Amino acid sequence: MTQFYHRPVLLEEAVAHLVTGAGVYVDATLGGGGHSFQILNRLKETGHLDRSLLIGIDKDRSAIQAASGRLEGFGQHVLLTEGSFAELDAIVHSATGPDGAPLDRIRGMLFDLGVSSHQIDRPERGFSFQRQGPLDMRMSIASGRLESSLSAGHVVNEYDEAELARIFFEYGEEHRSRQIAKKIVETRRQKSIETTGELAEVIRRCTLRNPVEQTKTLARVFQAIRIEVNGELSELSDALEQAYNLLEPGGRIVVISYHSLEDRVVKTFFKEHAEEDWGPKGVPLKEPLRRATMKLITKKPLLPGEEETRENTRARSAKMRVAEKI
Known part of the structure; x- marks a missing residue:
């Protein structure tokens, strides 16, 4: 079985909110199959497995291979x-x-967003500024080959200064976005930036000497590049809309996000579907123009407990939101 290390975040909470009976469940971010295994176990324990199906989706073939071994039973x-x-x-x-x-409806959908521990820990994937590797960051691997044409190296070495500053600001919420973009362009005029270590060194030159501040800036810039390379926010918006359209009444969408941009997309989507539209203020209506089609199961996001964040540092920034189709 392929080794794919990934520790699921908010495991018990996610499964408890997701599984509400027999049906089709989708684990949109399969990883090593940790959430999927627990979902299937819950269906088995509650007597619903015989009438249920778990669909697991992942861009990374190594994740599919690892999960298939774990879930073969x-x-x-x-x-x-x-x-x-x-x-x-x-x-x-x-x-x-x-x-x-044939399938045309789903009972529930789970998103555990962000990068898996397995991907971060492999230097050759280029996701981490703490590990020397090629500037890649593509999540999609098939047969050992990275399929997407857009890589982190292309973004860093080919995007113009204004475009770099934009993605650092929009996707990384980095207030030094223009300064960092300028320094990258100046550096690559002399020699292309090929590795995560080289990029990290350029970014450090634009930050204070405080190691904590440097780490935060590095994390924001690397996040921004990763989001750009993989089209993460647009894919999330598209997937939420598709999940909503496929969801049967009483079915739920559970999303675990790890930064404010992802959480904002999810919060806005759920809110738009959970609120009634009564039109302009001052115009009396007997019925709303649009009725709510979802209800918020979590009014505020659920956060990991102290024990989980202590044992799994990745969980510290996690937020979980849940909504149910009416």
């Missing part, structure tokens, strides 16, 4: 697909349930 109740969760509609409609019937 659940047989026909598992369908693993290599791809993007932005392709959810096509993935669901091309599948069949345990009874052989």
Whole structure:
């Protein structure tokens, strides 16, 4: 079995909120299969597994291989697909349930966003400023080959100064975005920036000597580049809309996010569907122009407890939101 280390965050909480009965459940960010394994166990414990299917999606083939070994005991109740969760509609409609019937509805969908521990810990993937590796950051791997044409190296060495500053500010919320973009362009005129270490050194020259501040800035800039390379925010918006359209009444969407940009997308989407539209103020209406089609199960995001954040540093920034289709 392929080794794919990833420690699921908010595992018990996510599964408890997601599983509400028999049906089709989608783990949109399969990783090593930790959440999927728990979802299937919960369905088995509650007597719903025979009438249920778990669809696991991941861009990374090594994740699919690892999860297939972990979940093989659940047989026909598992369908693993290599791809993007932005392709959810096509993935669901091309599948069949345990009874052989085509699928057109799902009971629940789980997103555990961000980069897996396995990806961060592999220097050759280029996600971490703490490990020397090529400037890559592409999440999609097939047969050992990175499929996406856009890499972190292309962004860093080919984007103009204004575009670099924009993504650092918009996707990293970095207040030194212009200064860092300028320094990158100046540096690459002499020699292209090829590794995570070289990029980190350029960024450090634009920050205070305080190690804590340097680390925060590095994290924000690397996050911004990763989001740009993988189109993460647009894919999330597309996937949420598709999940909503596929969700049956009473079904739930559970999202675990790790930074404010992701959380804002999720919060806005849930809020738009959970609020009624009564039109302009001062115009009396007997009925709303648009009724709420979802209800918020979590009014405020659920956060990991002290024990989990102590044992798993990745959990510190996690927020979980849950909404149910009416």
